[in-house]
Amino acid sequence: MIGQSPRRKEDERLLTGRGRFIDDIAPPGLVHLAVVRSTHARARIIAVDARAARELPGVAVFLADDLPELAEPLPAARADRTNPYVRLDTPRPQWPLARGEVRYVGEPIAAVVGRDPYQAADAAETVRIEYEARPAVVDAEVAMTGASPAVHEGASNVVGQVSKVIGDVDRAFAEADVVVEDHPAHGRVSSMAIETRGLCAQFDPATRNLTVWAPHQGPYNLRAAIAARLGLPAESVRVIAPDTGGGFGPKEGIYPEDILVPLLAYRLGRPVKWIQTRTEFMSSTHQARQQSHHARLAATRDGRILGLDVRLVKDVGAYHAFSVHEPTNTINHLPSQYKVPTFRAEGFSVVTNKAPSAPYRGAGRPEAILVIERLLDRLAAELGLDPAEVRAKNLIAPKEMPYRPGLVYRDGVPVSYDGGDYPLELRRALDLLDYAGWRKRQTELRAAGRRVGLGIAGYLEAGGSVRPGEWATVKVDERGHVEVLIGVSGSGQGHETVFAQVCAEYLGAAFHDIRVRGGDTSLVPYGYGTGASRVAVNTGNAVAQAAAAVKVQACRVAAGLLECATADVRIEEGRAFVVGAPSHAIPLSQVARVALRDRSLVELGGPGLWATKFYAPPTVTWSSGVHAAVVEVDAETGRLTIVRYVIVHDCGRQLHPVIVDGQMIGGFAQGLGVVLGEHVVYGDDGQLLTSTLMDYPIPRANDMPPLAMEHLHFATDHNPLGVRGVGEGATGPPTAAIANAVADAFEGRLDIPSPVLTPERVYTLLRNAGFAPGGGSTASAATLPPAPPSAWRPARAPARTSWPRSARPPRPGSDRRPA
Structure with a gap:
């Protein structure tokens, strides 16, 4: 299953x-x-x-x-x-x-x-x-100064500080051939769950x-x-x-x-x-993001990174329910897929007179992606290199896995990237996009007065740990019906389906006979919550272990009924039989009835077919991927058209591929929403100016461009199922990839201080950068000329997969699914 x-x-x-x-x-x-x-x-x-x-x-x-x-x-x-x-x-x-x-x-x-x-x-x-x-305090940078009133009388407005240093950063910058800077600020957003x-x-x-x-x-x-x-x-x-109806943090x-x-x-x-x-x-309701950055990148003249230096300020609102979670996540995701020899980051959490802030899908990762990916494009523009080439030079190679960047996660465990092939992800994204072909067409279209840009954004997504773990109970009743009890609640993720699949795989019960219940504090001893891309890793492995334990019990009882050795019993689709003789089978319901009075099960926990297990992963897993976009900009109006968008993603072993696709599409939509104008706005007096959906636009179905997706399958060895988190990775890259594409449409000469790229904002950016009106395009993506043969491609390597011995792989190679 x-x-x-x-x-x-x-x-x-x-x-x-x-x-x-x-x-x-x-x-x-x-x-x-x-x-x-x-x-x-x-x-x-x-x-x-x-x-x-x-x-x-x-x-x-x-x-x-x-x-x-x-x-x-x-x-x-x-x-x-x-x-x-x-x-x-x-x-x-x-x-x-x-x-x-x-x-x-x-x-x-x-x-x-x-x-x-x-x-x-x-x-x-x-x-x-x-x-x-x-007087209201609405600017976090100002709130840090002595000139600002105190949001909480008698107390500093700075409520949190985090920092990390790796290597001699000052020396790296002093010896660098080139230093580029950027100051991107991710605006304030609302999670906008449908309920x-x-x-x-x-x-x-x-x-x-x-x-x-x-x-x-x-x-x-x-x-x-x-x-x-x-x-x-x-x-x-x-x-x-x-x-x-939705949670999102x-x-x-x-x-x-x-x-x-x-x-x-x-x-x-x-x-x-x-x-x-x-x-x-x-x-x-808790808002999110609103984090500003002052970032510098040091490099050699051929585009190799020497150092990264970032200062960030997080606006946590009036009461910080979560003070340092997002800045910490940002720091740990800033180096991303790249080799960064020296690194320094310092973050400040600051209270203001706004609604409290909390982690929202991505939780510090989108901010990190925006910073490092914009810096890499700035570096490429400064050196006259292609942005894809700069990335390829700095990616961590598969042979360097498990790679240790010198960071430490919030759980106190040194960060170790648990496999994957980042160069392959980049190559596959460029191929799916037809990057080389679009580079050639870009020159031709520019000569005709049309502005088309290409943007790339790589990412990592830590998930699956921090909180201790999860409980799960699996039990079989006398009718052969299986109940899976879990401690986490669902809000659209498909828990009832996915954990029934896991149970069916490890117990051998029929999928349609399995019922999953969760989100009820009377069911299991404790649950640590749905969030941080942790449920598949924690609950999934707990369900697998509990189901496997019940299967051991069932095989022992069935062996007596079938008059064979326990090792010769197989259970499939809710039927127990002797290996090699599937026609001579007994239903799981019969096994369950006998098990209720089987004293031999005492040493396995007691009579009956049931087991409760707790699973705790050793640390986080690291999903990864690359997004790439082709965007056309109308220079007269500032309107963007996403011509093509591709996602290459690796979350290890996929439990339910269509649900994984759904996570990719949903995450992309929430990232796209920022580009299209999702932005919580407060006035200077602290009044909320975006209090309805008339003021706060969220993407509609017709705003979504076609997506081309491809999944790689490099399973992690950090947990028995080989799975990684998948819920948050796709939210961050769209802002960076599209911002890079917009800048690329104008030879990288646009300063993009915010990922909100409404027509009005883009128009203003163009005027500020000295681009005169005229020469814009009103053509849709469908009227663009067909792609000629690609002129340049990066070095290629065959797709590879890596699986733990206990895992059952899908078809070899990558699994491409257009959505």
Whole structure:
């Protein structure tokens, strides 16, 4: 089953309207929560007048002083104790309801409960708040200076610092033939999951058990936060993640409403539900990115890297739920696929009067890709070399694997790239793009006044570790049905399908007889959450080990029934038989019934067919790939047309190739969204200017260009399944590849300070660079002339794959799939 692409088990339920999302949950007696939020970015609260709301029948209003359980602030994610880069990490925690001061537009001040969501919202609008406005801090670079007000009175605005040095960087720059600089800044973005946040909670006073439904990426973390603030044992709190419409990272944090909803259900003795509006999502759900960089690259005159020096500043918003995670990830991904002999990076996390920031798909990787890939194109332009040639000269060779760049990951383990062939990825991307052919056509088109550029972006994606690991339970009932219990929650990844495949592979059960359940704190001892491209590595291997353990039990029982040696038993498609005699088989259901009373299984854990396993990887895995683009720029309007885009990717062994393709396409779309204009904008007074989808454009289906994808299969030896993370790698390269292509269309002479490349921005860049209007093209990709034979190609090598002995490979070579 592994490596095949069966139809997703969850799709029929979801596509026929039988999914159960948070707003579908409605216990009897339900009341609804609305939240009164700050309209100021920074202000002192003088008074709150809730009399009008409290006089309405069926309405209750709560302020911070009304709820002593809110005396403890929300948990802040401290840096990993094993992170060796941390020099400063001083949390600025947030209260569930503001106390005396507000620090961003959208910060909760009061909780209003009504009989239905409309009454609650209407009542919330009657609450009057008197403020004393203060100057807002909206620029992180300025916030670091002494001239800026303190976001948190009496405390520095710099709340985190990380740094890493490898080798003698100053000497490398002093001896370099050429030094290039760039200052790219990744703007602020919103994750824009199709489903906003929400919660529903119900307290049973008879049993003193609290049930919470939440589309959350870390149900066990949420359980711990709720139990601690309500003074309940963790075992009395059950958190269930229902069907969830996207997560992408921001649904992993602990928010004020995550505490308010359960607390009010506990206090009122009534089920309470809160569903976030889209405007609330944009103003108060954790935002992401907004990281600026001052970067330098030292090299020899033939284009070989000597040193990399980067200073970065991360705007974490008003309360840093995650202070140094993204800067740390950026530092560890800056060298990327290239040999960088000396390296220095320093990062600062700075609070401002904006919504808090948190890791969002990519989490520091897109920023790193943008920095190193723009520098490489600047180096090529400075030396008069082709950007592909500069990259080829600096790539880590397969024979150098496992390559150790001198970095240390957040788990405290020295970074070691676990295989792959980076030069092959580049060659395959150039071939798929017809890079040499487009270089020839570029000259011809330029002579005709048309601006076409080629862009490349390589990347690495660390995933699969940092948190301790994952639990999984596999059990077979008397009907032969198999249940797989996992500790992680899904939000569209296909867990019900992929882990059924893994179980079928290692147990021998029929795929259609396997049911996967997760996202429920009552199922397994603990779960560390969905994120960081970790679930396939951690949960996948835990499921494989539990399924293999059940197979050992089943083979022992079946051997007695079949009157053969245990080693001669085979289990396939839910049937046990003697090797060589598949027609003489017994169903797995019969084996399971007998196993319930088989004393010989005591030494294997007890009667019955079941096993629980915990898997923890030794460290992260490193997926890799190359994106390449052909872009045409209309010099009169600044409009971009993506003529061709290719992705070559290696995530090791693929569990479900079509789902992997989906991750590639979805990640690309979110990267493309930044290029097309996804950008959270605040005014100088800290007011959010992009509070609706009218102001914050996300890509539509017709914005997506055709993608050509090819997958390589170099399995990792860091885990038994040979898999690597795949969820975040495709998000970062589009901004760098397209920015490089736009610059290349104008001989590399464009300074591109931001990956947001709307027509207005590109038009301004062209005028600032001295390119006069005229000579632009309005032709579509379809009208471009056909490609002539390629004139130049890099040296070629045959495609190779590398697999652990226990893995079952797909067809030899690479697996190309147009999407």
